[in-house]
Amino acid sequence: MVVVDGVWKRFGNVDVVQDLSFDVRPGEVLGFLGPNGAGKTTTMRMILDIIRPDRGSIAVFGGAPGVEHQARVGYLPEERGLYRDVPVLDTLTYFGALRGLPTAEARRRATRWLEDVGLGPSMKQKAAELSRGMHQKAQVVATVLHDPDLLIVDEPFQGLDPVNAEMLKGVITAQRDRGAAVVMSTHDMADAQTLCDRILLIDKGRRLLYGRVPDIQRAFSDGAVEVRGGGIPMDPQRYRSVSEVSVANGSVRFLLHSDASAQAFFQELAELGAAVERFEVSTPTLNEIFIRTVAGDRRAEAVR
């Protein structure tokens, strides 16, 4: 649905995006992760044709990004708002018309959506008269009003209260489930881990990680196993598979030899008479992976 191939973008003397490549597929949420200033918003704006790449190519629905695809794209920018002195329904109708809906249809859909998110009684009020939470709901409606095939959401949960954050998660999931492709940039790794099928981690415009979440977690796993129970020997010498033993958060953490398997280690524990209550192959969280990767990349850059 979206193919970004070797894209570069420079502002002034800074390469904001460097040789970036990835794709986005129908029915998936691609988590676009990276620290502030990594180039996420710039990349999203290039996909939306708000700005153009200096080099490389971007294909959206098989062609160049442009006005002919605008009706199939929904965008929730990080910097977002509504016309303050215009009734919310009128603003959403206008946005719907800009996305290719006939005015009457845009108005009908906006009315239905606003009622669905609990803004029915307020739809004829000016935005300036609404609370911040109401604004956020209306902005979400503006993004999905026209049933886009590609949804691009930039820091969607920033500033949202928990209720609205849950509402937005529901909307994103529903859009994905109906077959839309979703590109979501976020700083919240917990949200990314919950919602994203794949992630793309970039820093300083360069791609650092890209792939399915479980695959990346597995790749970053150090082979450790966490065990909870009674009669667990703490001396690593008593195990064939273990190189190191430590205690963390009430569990015993075993670091296995590189050639050892978790299954063989489980058998060893049984042979040693340990009463195992919980046995878990440890995988790093996306947050740990994010910090480790970005910090590692910067350390490597410092060394270079």
Place this chain on the structure above:
Amino acid sequence: MTGPSTEPEERRARRGRAGLRGSIGLLGIVAKRDYLRTVRRRGFVFGTLLLPLGIGFFMTLSGFVSGGGLGIGSPDGPGGPEDFVLLVANESPLDLQPAAPLTPHVQLVSREEGLRRLGAGSAEELYVLPSTYPDDPTLLRIDARAAAQPLGGLQRQGAQQHELALLIQTTLLRDAAVAPDVVQRVVAPFTAIDAQTLSGAPVAADPSIASFLLPFAFTMLFVLSIFITTGYLLQSVTEEKENRVVEIVLSSVPALPLMGGKILGLGAAGLTQVVVWVLTAAIAAPLLGDQLGELSSISISPVTLILAVAYFALGYLAYGAMFSAVGALAPGSREAQQYAGIFGFAAVVPLIFSGLFLADIESPIVTVLALIPLTTPATMLMVLTLAPEPPWLLIVASLTSLALFTIVATVASARVFRATLLLYGVRPSIGRIVGAIFARG
């Protein structure tokens, strides 16, 4: 795809056509929405109705004051009212004989009769030619009221004294046995002047109030439209920036149709206001005929009108594009107004030289102002109405220069608009603006 592409030619052309259709459609949506939103604002409605209401108020006030004796201008006298009484008590040896065409308001009375009429309120002044006149040229005026005269009274007295002077002049000339036709020439030495150039060709008709005011009316209308629409454009662009709506809009509408839609929609709103004012003036002119004099009979040749519309439209497009870019690059509405003032000043520059336009329409300064695109519209609107014949060479040259500038300004402004619209609260550097103008793709 952007950048190097392997897309077949035909498919690319098809997509290009679809894109163009889409852009025009989006331009229409933006234009319609900005137009309707603007004309529904209370400020717009109030501003539009201000002129008609003002004219109505003026007419009412004028009618009211006229009823009390105050008129504005008269072809018969030096700015005095037409309807007044001139009581004259002649005690001098002169044989005063009032005659209708020159001294229609004179009523010869005795001093006693005059004083009685002053007391009865049927007259305000009595002029007495004492027995010592003309050896002593002092006359006596007896006023019915002791207080200082209001404006209307002063005007009336001016007219009375003008007519009294004519009465005495004709009497003295007649007593000196001067022939009546000579008397006529003395009191009215000439009624018209036929002007010729060195080659003997007739010079255009005498400059009238209308011929002086028409170019300024045209130019002021242009400048006014520029400023009105500028205000709407800046308000619209900065409002979308400040409300953080602009990125949502830009993700739906490319920069050029967005800018074009705003210029078109808000320009139409500005023109709506101007059209209402012009129609009001057109309707009011016959009603105000007496007060406006020659202005009520202004006529413009179709060629002048067509050229004026061309300069107006091109000038508006150029200014509109630049003001959109100014709105986009300014960090806030206050800065936008300041930046816009610089360009707005250029529109007014020709008015500063208006004296020169009247004195010498073929001056090199006029030519230079006509060829500088930012001053072309206002300059040429004045030239078109002041020049006896359309200066075709200057018209072609200035239209070409203005058209080229409008194209360049629109493209450059669209690039600046696109590059700077998403900079929230940041003033872009000159380098960045220049870079945006010359950016490729």
